[in-house]
Amino acid sequence: MANFDHLSAELDQLRVDGRYRPLTVWDSGSDTWMVLNGRKVLQMSSNNYLGLTNHPDLKKAAIEAIETYGAGSGSVRTITGTLRIHDDLERELASFKGTEATLVFQSGFTTNQGILGSILGSDDVVISDELNHASIIDGIRLTKANRKIYAHKDLDQLEQRLKESGSFRTRLVVTDGVFSMDGDIAPLPQIVELAERYDAIVYVDDAHASGVLGRFGKGSTDHFNLHGRVHIQVGTLSKAIGAVGGYMAGSQLLKDYLIHKARSFLFSTSQPPSVAAMCLAAIRVLKNSPELTERLWSNTHYFREKLHKFGFDTGQSETPIIPIIVGNPAATMLFSDALLAEGIFAQGIVYPTVAMDKGRVRLIITASHTQEDLDFALDRLQHVGKQFSLI
Known part of the structure; x- marks a missing residue:
């Protein structure tokens, strides 16, 4: 009888490696702050660069x-x-x-x-x-x-x-x-x-x-x-x-x-x-509305400069896509989970999307983020980054 046991085995290996990640189901529409399981969190992984949604x-x-x-x-x-x-x-x-x-x-x-x-x-x-x-x-x-x-x-x-x-x-x-x-x-x-x-x-x-x-x-x-x-x-x-x-x-x-x-x-x-x-x-x-892209880049420069001052490794980033390089896949996902506990949604990206030793939390800055949003994220990132010895 045909079966899918080999698929189950692959999923089990993903869990062992710390790379298994179920879909995140949101209770609100795409925005700067979104509702997840009844709790508002700051969205830092959306491609909604200009807030046009x-x-x-x-x-x-x-x-x-x-x-x-x-x-x-x-x-x-x-x-x-x-x-x-x-x-x-x-x-x-x-x-x-x-x-x-x-x-x-x-x-x-x-x-x-x-x-x-x-x-x-x-x-x-x-x-x-x-x-x-x-x-x-x-x-x-x-x-x-x-x-x-x-x-x-x-x-x-x-x-x-x-x-x-x-x-x-x-x-x-x-x-x-x-x-x-x-x-x-x-x-x-x-x-x-x-x-x-x-x-x-x-x-x-x-x-x-x-x-x-x-x-x-x-x-x-x-x-x-x-x-x-x-x-x-x-x-x-x-x-x-x-x-x-x-x-x-x-x-x-x-x-x-x-x-x-x-x-x-x-x-x-x-x-x-x-x-x-x-x-x-x-x-x-x-x-x-040229002010939208201007605000996007102003937010991006501010945020990346602060991350660099803290000592985070942001790789080769030149744009609103700002990765924080963690390395190990399991550690990357734990870092992402710790940020979520602090009120920030920042999805971990691991192998095979990136190299096995290049796991990262990918942050995306948008024109919709306010100064207060960015400072909140920076404060929480500094706190959690120290816990994980990333800075």
Whole structure:
């Protein structure tokens, strides 16, 4: 008789290693302070960088879209699932990103899967940073392309990989704009220069740069003033934008191709109209509210400087993603639990998401955090950090 005993054994091993973590079920919506088991705790792990999940313009847009279009779209985009609100969103996004076109997917994960899984073949090569997001890794696995990895942000090794790849039809270099576990920024200007020298395509996943880097949160291409030199930009609508979804920003040719070839686009029902409307409203808020990103960065600089003064190891962080490196997986989870007991939710991140000896509590600073919130967190972190001999 078929059974799942091997799955049970793997879960038991996770418990032994201290890496087992059940889902956290919240009693309130995403916000700075949230209710967990009847108790208010400070949220320090949310990707809601700009606090837009509760912005009145987004809520109003969602309600109006439901009244106009109904609860769902009813189909995939290529049949009856492209409503006027979807087209309006893509036009607004293209204008915001400064590209010919955009194409919206159901999530950032399916965006990478759909693009990478469709544009590369056996005559091509993809060259990927070793710390790229899992969705990039899985997207590459869906291709028949040759695969090369370069050490994290190692430009010499990237150039060597490009030199080795001259015989391929297409050379594609893919990198995160901001790396999700360490909070460091890709050296995009140098990557672009190397790609141009070796006639390669540049593909940037800006999941954690969308709404964070660049003017009005336009992303890493804008941050480095590389407009027209990055061929494929991937953005998310699930983090700083405050809703859910992902998108490709690039040429009209690429959009037309993906509509016909990207399987995650072709075979998934489109965003509910309320979600598309929220995303559209969020882009308009960004364009008219530069103070949101300014506050985000002011909070980030203040918080990281204080952590450094305490003596915490925050790795290579340059952005609102600020890891506190603990090391051992079990100790990492115990540190996270101790912070929760003090009123701070800061999720532990351990292997296989990061290396076995690089367990960390990943803190994410937002524009919604007040000075009082940050000082409360810093006080509790200093207290618990001393208990764990981290400072």
